[in-house]
Amino acid sequence: MPQTTTTRSLSAAISLAILAGCAPLPVGPDVTKLLSPNTIMPVDMKPPSNIPGMCWGHIPGPQITQIVSDIIIATPAQIGPNGEELSPAIYREVTRPQTFNEGEGRWFTRTCDADMTPDFVMTLQRALSVRGVYRGDINGVLDQRTLRAVHKYQTPQGLDSAVLSLSAARQLGLIAVEIEPAEASDT
Structure with missing residues (x-):
């Protein structure tokens, strides 16, 4: 069986297992290729932590705020002195807003902290500047202005996070895209 068919079959099986949430994610060299760079999985599936050079980001689920009541003394x-009650306790109701996560969120592949060198961040700032989402100094510092620009760039793509995903890094031309070599024909 050709390599591309095997890779496609393995990719389809892993994708179905991830979507169904019913199978543990296998780990191996073929799986590492399949997880990067666009892997997004539900939070109840813990991402594999034993793949060298692969880092994960987390997007929390949507938050809702409700008014809750508590009864306090x-x-x-x-x-x-004899243990008899001289006057009863007085209680009152207190209401306050409380925020809950409606869902658990999801995990995504991201650039690792070790890769975020000043040179890499300068290149990131240039790439974001060319696309009109960054208007700051090209200084290699991952500051709030740079993080806001990353968030602004990724949000239309469905990733509401200021953490640079591998997918966005590749789209910006910051990380090389691996291309499988063409198979030699037998004839």
Whole structure:
């Protein structure tokens, strides 16, 4: 069986397992190629941590805020020396907003911290500047302005995060794209 057919079959099997959430993610050299750079998986599937050079980012699920009520003791009960209650406790209801995560979110492949050198960040800033989303100094510092530009670049692509994904890094031309060599024909 040709290599591309094997890779496609393995890719399809892993994709189905990830989508179904019913199988652990196998780890090996073929899987490493398939996970990068566009892998996005639900948070309940922990990403494999034993793949060298692969780092993960997390997008939390949407948050909702609800008003919750608590009953607190405003004045504690007064107890006499014999243990009898002199005056009962006074309670009151307190309402407050509380934020909950509606969903668990999802994981995505990202650039590793070790790769975010000043030279890499300068190249990132230039690439974002050319695309009109960064308007700051090209200084190699991963500051708030740069992070906002990364977020602005990735959001239309469905990734609401300021963490640079591998997919975005490749689209920006910051990371080489691996191309499989063409198979030699037998004739």
